[in-house]
Amino acid sequence: MDLGNADSWGAAIYFWIIPTVLGDAIFPPVPSEMLVITGGALSAEGRANAVVVVILAAAASWLGDMLVFQLFKRRLSHVIDRWKWGRAFHAAVHRAIARAGRSSTYAAIIGVRFIPGGRLATTAAAGIANVSTRGFSLCAALGGTLWAAWSVSLGYFTGSATRLPFWASSLIGVGAGLVIGAVVGVIVTRRRGSRPPAADPDEELDF
Template identity: 80%
Template sequence: MDFGSADTWRDAIYFWIVPVVMGDAIFPPVPSEMVVITGGALAAVGRANVFLVVLLAAAASWLGDILVFQLFKRRLSHTLDRWRWGRTFHLAVHTAIGRAGRSTTYGAIIGIRFIPGGRLATTAAAGIANVSTRGFSLCAALGGLLWAVWSVSLGYVTGAATGLPFWASSLIGVGVGVAIGAVVGVIVTRRRGNSSPVVDGPDEELDF
């Protein structure tokens, strides 16, 4: 099997998108951007349906967000501490919130997912702050769709513009996405003035 061949990945990419993007909601190092951008690059060479890739990525993003949101909204996160992987996840949430900040505004739910670690931090914080389930669901759906379109576009445009093999276009797209996300992250952090803003009141505790 030639993993560098677009024909090898033309059908497999659909099966990878959902579990990887959902996994990224829980564990940010999971390379969801890589998989979705690769889907865009494959679409550029006619080996994937660009609309199906966007749909799967957006749906998986929404499902992952809802899972994490409900976990923290219902205060079930402490049950994870019974297992080693659960403690690792709990620590990852603390770390993500420390880096991306604890914003629970609807704008943050939509937009901070573009910053590395921002998706987990904002989703968990929204659950902790008891944000409306309906409001969160709508914002997560819109944010997931925008993220999916952006990520697929990175792969598609790079592949169409360069004519490189799909894997090379994917790597370039990932590099561009990471660079832009890092710049936006720095700007957002500087505007906030600290790494852990609390929007619901200065006396609120980080109870999770």
């Protein structure tokens, strides 16, 4: 598969969206945003359907959020500590909460996902805080849909405006998303008054 050739992607973009966005719920470095933005860039070239990309990305986002939420709501997070990947995931939760904050409000569940690491932090925090499953589910669905639509729009509009190859439009869209996310993160941090202290990787994982 020639990754630089739009024809090579075809329906493959639909196949990769669900596992990638699901994986991002547990491991934030998974490049789900880049893939969804690429879907938008491909749709600008007529190689993908933007609506289908949004639906798949939103559905996968909701499924991933519900998985992590239930894991922490039911206090099952210690079970995965038996494996190295589970301990790494648990430590990543600490780091994400330290970076994005431990807010479990409905507004945070919807909006903080636009900050790098914010999705994992708010989802875990909501489970720990025993937020209503129905309320969380609705907010996760709304937040996931907004995030998917935003990401696809970034790719679509950069592709339409620049007329560059889809991969170049994707990189521009990702860059714009990171800048906007960083600005939102700074605003949120300042509104909270101070930045949360960094997580100690050797600290006992007590949730």
